[in-house]
Amino acid sequence: MFARHFIDSLEFARNGRELRGEMAVAEMPRLQDLLAAPEGKIGYVVRGYQDKSGEPMLQVEMDGSCRLACQRCLSGFDYPVHLVSRLLLAQESELEMFSAEEDGPDRIFADQHLDVAALLEEELLLSLPFAPMHPPGACQLAAKGLEQPGNAAFAVLAGLKDR
Numbered sequence: 001m002f003a004r005h006f007i008d009s010l011e012f013a014r015n016g017r018e019l020r021g022e023m024a025v026a027e028m029p030r031l032q033d034l035l036a037a038p039e040g041k042i043g044y045v046v047r048g049y050q051d052k053s054g055e056p057m058l059q060v061e062m063d064g065s066c067r068l069a070c071q072r073c074l075s076g077f078d079y080p081v082h083l084v085s086r087l088l089l090a091q092e093s094e095l096e097m098f099s100a101e102e103d104g105p106d107r108i109f110a111d112q113h114l115d116v117a118a119l120l121e122e123e124l125l126l127s128l129p130f131a132p133m134h135p136p137g138a139c140q141l142a143a144k145g146l147e148q149p150g151n152a153a154f155a156v157l158a159g160l161k162d163r
């Protein structure tokens, strides 16, 4: 069972703290809709640091895999998870100020009681494709030629090439 960690995020960043562990995919409730099976574990490292200008930051690293349901053929496939995100800890007023800004690191609220599991789940969700699918060529539907009507046109083109 995953022990829920709460950190004082600013203190965590200023003192360069680090938290590492493993989280079961089954323990991420918001992820379940995308999964073919609640299998797999994700290793994580959360590191606090201050960037060059002294801003409090968190770096989140996650490695592992989860079993997503392909949105084309609905069968499961292993999706490798390798992500690194850097998040700037901002006060609530700053969050609003910068919400329209595209540049720079993502900002999260500098929570004194930050739920690490919820943060990890959020970062993982953000990293996943909007409609997860098998890689090209690996999808069962595509293999049966049911993928797109465009396949016929492709065959014609291939035929032309041979002439």
Ligand SMILES: [Zn+2]
Pocket: 070, 071, 072, 073, 074, 075, 133, 134, 138, 139, 140, 141
């Ligand atoms: Zn598929």
